[in-house]
Amino acid sequence: MESNVVALNRETRRWKKNVFHDILKILQLRILSLRSGNIREHEFFSKKFDRELLPIGRHGLTAGWLIESLGQLLNSDAIKNIKCSQLGSDGFVSQIMRVTIEFSNHQQKRFIVKMPETTNIKAALEKTTQKKMPEGADEQFIGGLTMFFNREVEFYKMDKIPGLRLPKCYHSQSWKLGKTTGAIVMQDLRGMVSVPYYESLNLQQVASVGSQMINLHLFSIGMPDEWKEKFPFPMELIDTVSNMTDIVKLYVSRNPVLAEGFSRVEKMYTDRELFVRVLRDSHKSLGIDDFLCHGDLWFYNLMWLPTVSGSETASNHLGAIIDWQNVHTGSITQDFCHMFTFCCDTEIRRQAENVFLPYYYNQLKTKANNAGKKLNLTLNQFLRAYRRNFIAHALHFPFIASIMLCVKPADDENVQKARNEHLIERVLGAWEDAVQAMHEEYPEYSL
Known part of the structure; x- marks a missing residue:
């Protein structure tokens, strides 16, 4: 399924008819996705809403991917705008985005998108030790992080445990290095x-x-x-x-x-x-x-x-x-x-x-x-x-x-x-x- 591949690859295929337009858009998306979750950039592009370009976090996922993943939960034709903001409560090994979808009837729906992240734990250790870690040092966490992130994906796919209060999970996909961006789309507990x-x-x-x-x-x-x-x-x-x-x-x-x-x-x-x-x-x-x-x-x-x-x-x-x-x-x-x-x-x-x-x-x-x-x-x-x-x-x-x-x-x-x-x-x-x-x-x- 297309929702289970990295969004950048899908967008490249979609725009291949116009090579110049293709290269320009991918460069814009890459530049945005490499930024450290700068909310101003997200808000700027959400004002001129382009679901193919608007990034959800910095790991290659886009608004188009989110709309496709949520499927029948949304009436995509009625979507007027999408706004993203990075939560200040990011985890040590996660990037967490709040996504607000605005509809033409002025109603809104909010979701949380959680993606695996290694730079946060690296930054935490640098602040604690007051020492700069070498480039690529965060990669040592990837093996364990993959296992832990995919455990949560599997947990939400299992039968619900009676009486346990959890956020609703609307979509999840496992993290496969080099192939699939890991992501969980869940209820916003705002x-x-x-x-x-x-x-x-x-x-x-x-x-x-x-x-x-x-x-x-x-x-x-x-x-x-x-x-x-x-x-x-x-x-x-x-x-x-x-x-x-x-x-x-x-x-x-x-x-x-x-x-x-x-x-x-x-x-x-x-x-x-x-x-x-x-x-x-x-x-x-x-x-x-x-x-x-x-x-x-x-x-x-x-x-x-x-x-x-x-x-x-x-x-x-x-x-x-x-x-x-x-x-x-x-x-x-x-x-x-x-x-x-x-x-x-x-x-x-x-x-x-x-x-x-x-x-x-x-x-x-x-x-x-x-x-x-x-x-x-x-x-x-x-x-x-x-x-x-x-x-x-x-x-x-x-x-x-x-x-x-x-x-x-x-x-x-x-x-x-x-x-x-x-x-x-x-x-x-x-x-x-x-x-x-x-x-x-x-x-x-x-x-």
């Missing part, structure tokens, strides 16, 4: 908000996320083999977390108050087999079956209803879970470990561990029984699985904290300092509890 990385979820918000995770875990009990085959545990995740030592050491060097705590956990950072043990295999050694995991359940993948319409403040009601690039089968506790460690202050995290987790287990067991499913899991196994898996996320957190402070700094120096101090407290609490968990669960491991 109006929903996220909690900033330097704040903390409260227990009511934790419970709201839990009300969604229970649907994922219920589905996982006796899940079809197709899900297990399509979404095995990604060893690329192990590679990521076991190669973060230099960034963590840099963060510690910038914040000497972390030095003593780091000295107690430094050995674990350089032990790749330990990450395999606590992240991939910890639940298996306890006799627990695999469950579906979101894999990256943190602030910017949790979309909240605002306290009031138009507000930037999140309520306690979760609207949707987005970004399923790391979906996989693994520990039932992995998403809770990630969310509690990355999104909660130490006090709230410990309350969630002591109060919410036992409550959640009992709720899951009750719902499983009501659904005629057997939960082969005891409360003790559940809590031990959490403690083991938590170790990996406690080690991972300062890596992300360091990057986020550099990528999304505050404008005011005092505010930035306060944010950093807040995150330092969270890091120290995570390290302290990780050491305790190691003593309890792996007493043979010498720290």
Whole structure:
């Protein structure tokens, strides 16, 4: 199908009757697509709307491709204009465009177009290390990125999990290097908000996320083999977390108050087999079956209803879970470990561990029984699985904290300092509890 080939190739064929016109248009499109998402250029060309020329992002896709991909969702003859803007909430490995389609009857439809991207993660690492990476360094991420992006494509093609709040997906195409531009066209969640990385979820918000995770875990009990085959545990995740030592050491060097705590956990950072043990295999050694995991359940993948319409403040009601690039089968506790460690202050995290987790287990067991499913899991196994898996996320957190402070700094120096101090407290609490968990669960491991 034409929608599954790079748009530039299709446009070249369409314009081949006029060689000069062909060359001129392709040069214009190439120049635009190589720009860093400059919204002014997008708006300029949208005013003189040409669906063959208007780029959607910088990866060769055009308005014509989008109209064709959406098919019956649109009356293409009634389209008056298309406007594109790049969201400021681009992911580390994605370019995200908001596309507004205007019709002749003055109605509008909005869509989000998500495409794989390598330059963002490169830029993030450069800001964190304050060192220029060599040209082409971002290409080292392409292999893993292809796998992760295509996992999300496959996820949206699977049968919908009952009760799980997701953005609607209207079109998706896998990323095939040199052949097909990866893209997902989905619902625009405009109006929903996220909690900033330097704040903390409260227990009511934790419970709201839990009300969604229970649907994922219920589905996982006796899940079809197709899900297990399509979404095995990604060893690329192990590679990521076991190669973060230099960034963590840099963060510690910038914040000497972390030095003593780091000295107690430094050995674990350089032990790749330990990450395999606590992240991939910890639940298996306890006799627990695999469950579906979101894999990256943190602030910017949790979309909240605002306290009031138009507000930037999140309520306690979760609207949707987005970004399923790391979906996989693994520990039932992995998403809770990630969310509690990355999104909660130490006090709230410990309350969630002591109060919410036992409550959640009992709720899951009750719902499983009501659904005629057997939960082969005891409360003790559940809590031990959490403690083991938590170790990996406690080690991972300062890596992300360091990057986020550099990528999304505050404008005011005092505010930035306060944010950093807040995150330092969270890091120290995570390290302290990780050491305790190691003593309890792996007493043979010498720290």
